[in-house]
Amino acid sequence: MNDHHGQFEPKVIAYCCTYCAYTAGDLAGSMRLQYAPNVRVIKVPCSGSVSALLLLKAFQDGADAVYVAGCAIGDCHFLRGNLQALKTVAYAKALLEEIGLEPQRLEFFHIPASAGPLFAQRADEMTQRAKQLGPNPLRRAMRVVGGGKLAFPPDDHPPLPPASFGVLKRHDPQEPTP
Amino acid sequence: MIVAERKSFEQIVDMLSPFERVLVVGCGTCVAVCMAGGEKEVELLAAELRMHAQKQGKTLLVDEVTVTRQCDKEYLEPLAKYIDQYDAVLSMACGAGVQFLAERYDDKLILPGLDTRFIGVAQAPGQWEQRCVACAECILDQTGGICPMTRCAKNLLNGPCGGTNHGKCEVDAGKDCAWTLIYRKLEKLGRLDLMRKIQPPKDYSVATKPARYVHPAFHESQQTSAAE
Amino acid sequence: MPSFAQALQNKSFVVTAEVGPPKGTDVSRLLHHIELLKDKVDALNVTDNQSSVMRISSLAVCRLILDHGGEPILQLTCRDRNRLALQSELLSAWVLGVKNVLCLTGDYVSVGDHPQAKPVFDLDSVQLLRTVELLNSNKDLAGHDMQGATGFVAGAVVTPEADPIEPQLIKFEKKVAAGAKFFQTQAVYDLEKFKRFMDYARRFPVKVLAGIVLLVSAGMARYMNNNVPGIFVPERLVEQLAKAEKGKAIEVGIEIAGQMIRQLRQDGICDGVHIMAIGKEERVPDILAAAQ
Structure with missing residues (x-):
């Protein structure tokens, strides 16, 4: 989580909808705009497809800030996906507060496909916010691999069991599922 | 549900x-x-x-x-x-x-x-409303399918109280007055005669807790198993 | 002085007023009001945990009124008692000499000072009126014979300006059928609208006493318009109150009430009035004077 100068470099996850925000990211690249390299962009079919659990798990896995970027109001390819995402993010913020994490670590942004500069601006903004808030406190309790890398290697994750009734699920890497 | x-x-x-x-x-x-x-x-x-x-x-x-x-x-x-x-x-x-x-x-x-x-229904995504209090004696036939036991704060059986307010409830202005709803429904159905009938006091003995119910088809099987 | 029942039968214009039992055991102010009003009105209503605020019981204050030579009307709500308690309260009232009862549903508990309380509402006002009728015929609600019947004059309430009015009128008719002999209405300020209601109510063999609530300020009038269902103070009256000198609005309110009563009596619109001077009971004689 620290670069070689010892300064805190946050890890920021951006869930970007493929129609607007992700396209805006492409545009930002074509325009040769500079933005914080801390941001890891994850393309999703629609911002409305992002669930509260997905957002929570990003923090559980050590993200310092997370944001969901969707289309402008009225421009959603799926009509109401971005409105749903707004609700989901608000709900997940409340959950973060319950857990004791700063809800400011999570945000929703509208980024139209034509707004390359806005994409860069939001990326810088969330990175700045994460720097101000400091490292995700959950990371301290985890095995820190170092650098800007994942807090623990992805292979250590036990494979998620298929969702079905009557099946016991355990998410503890230390203990095998009975 | x-x-x-x-x-x-x-x-x-x-x-x-x-x-x-x-x-x-x-x-x-x-x-x-x-x-x-x-x-x-x-x-x-x-x-x-x-x-x-x-x-x-x-x-x-x-x-x-x-x-x-x-x-x-x-x-x-x-x-x-x-x-x-x-x-x-x-x-x-x-x-x-x-x-x-x-x-x-x-x-x-x-x-x-x-x-x-x-016990309620999904009124809109993520929004549920109560519709039944399991009073054990359904009177919806008398009230146009709108339950005053559930939807009237005072579970009145004979019409609205003085707190009915432009079709809303005095207890919570965000909720409909059940008896205004019942009136409108019965009027539409041409069955206001149902509302004019004096409803007797509710029989609460049928809802005595804890309730238990055995399906009629199982009365017999219990006897049979006892006989065996 | 004739009893309330006789007054209902014989007098062309009956006047009742209301006293509210206090919270706590200090009844000095209450007794003062009883002394002041008992000879000026035909009967005094005693509220039953009015607005769902816990107070001395209506029955106890009815007895105090009898002790001081007045005629009480027991207000009985369905909010706090199940059918056993309601019937037992009625029998007790009769034994203690109370002859009139006003049957009400009662406000919901959430508006009062114990909003966490379990609301009862075992019976509603129509069923309570039926119950009184049964007790009068020496039967209880379950159909058992009793030793000694009651002989109550039962009354009920109606909101002539409820919106929508039709369900309210259906309930009014049910109350008449269930044995209500007199009605005390929600506050009335608009004479024309009230006349229309009376044209309808005259078809039934009941006495109707128009509700008169004393307006003490323009603020109170506006508050009631916005917050009390079924009360509509016309803008003209609100302006009159607003124009009054500081501290004199109550005098205007007394004049408005007096004029209203005068008109109701002169035009023979209804059978009497029920004056509710909530918290200002000592001004009721002034209202009656203004009505002369």
Whole structure:
């Protein structure tokens, strides 16, 4: 989580909808705009497809800030996906507060496909916010691999069991599922 | 269906504070539909609990399992093989499910994760409204299919009180006056005669707690099995 | 002085007023009001945990009124008692000499000072009126014979300006059928609208006493318009109150009430009035004087 100068470099996850925000990211690249390299962009079919659990798990896995970027109001390819995402993010913020994490670590942004500069601006903004808030406190309790890398290697994750009734699920890497 | 609401995270954390190994048991029927205690909500709560414990530097093992229904014995049975390894079980079912789980595993501490609210309907996505109080003597034939026992705060049977206010209820201006609704419906049906009839006092003896019901088809089979 | 029942039968214009039992055991102010009003009105209503605020019971204050030579009307709500308690309260009232009862549903508990209380509402006002009728015929609600019947004059309430009015009128008719002999209405300020209601109510063999609530300020009038269902103070009256000198608005309110009563009596619109001077009971004689 620290670069070689010892300064805190946050890890920021951006869930970007493929129609607007992700396209805006492409545009930002074509325009040769500079933005914080801390941001890891994850393309999703629609911002409305992002669930509260997905957002929570990003923090559980050590993200310092997370944001969901969707289309402008009225421009959603799926009509109401971005409105749903707004609700989901608000709900997940409340959950973060319950857990004791700063809800400011999570945000929703509208980024139209034509707004390359806005994409860069939001990326810088969330990175700045994460720097101000400091490292995700959950990371301290985890095995820190170092650098800007994942807090623990992805292979250590036990494979998620298929969702079905009557099946016991355990998410503890230390203990095998009975 | 039965509508429930998750208890506050604070309350749940408080209940679980003495324990290190916890099993969260979801219920895949009513409370899954009302997004309170289904598979998804179990996953969400378990993730929250783990993250919270992690932040506090506590050891807490949270396992998840969701069964089809907690109010039927057959679905509780499979839990027997691993329930022993937990200090406590948090049931994400309605009050009936919590109790049934506690009856089946009577040497385990079973804790409620939800507050059971009412029998109701999904009015809009994520929004439920009460429609039945299980009074054990349905009068909807008299009231145009609108239940005054449920939808009138004072469960009046003979018309609106003086607090009816432009079709809204005095107790909560956000709610409709049941008797205004009933009047409009019966007027539309041309059955206002039903409303003019004086309804006698409700017979509460039929709703004496705890209620029990045996399906007629099973009376006989019980006798048969006793004879055998 | 004739009894309230006789007054209802014989007098062309009956006047009742209301006293509210206090919260606590100090009844000095209450007794003062009883002394002041008992000879000026035909009967005094005693509210039953009015607005769901816990107070001395209506029955106890009815007895105090009898002790001081007045005629009480017991207000009985369905909010706090189930059918056993309601019937037993009625029998007790009769034994203690109370002859009139006003049957009400009662406000919901959430508006009062114990919002956490369990609301009862075992019966509703129509069923309560039926119950009184049964007790009068020496039967209880379950159909058992009793030793000694009651002989209550039962009354009920109606909101002539409820919106929508039709369900309210259906309930009014049910109350008449269930044995209500007199009605005390929600506050009335608009004479024309009230006349229309009376044209309808005259078809039934009941006496109607128009509700008169004393307006003490323009603020109170506006508050009631916005917050009390079924009360509509016309803008003209609100302006009159607003124009009054500081501290004199109550005098205007007394004049408005007096004029209203005068008109109701002169035009023979209804059978009397029921004056509710909530918290200002000592001004009721002034209202009556203004009505002369």
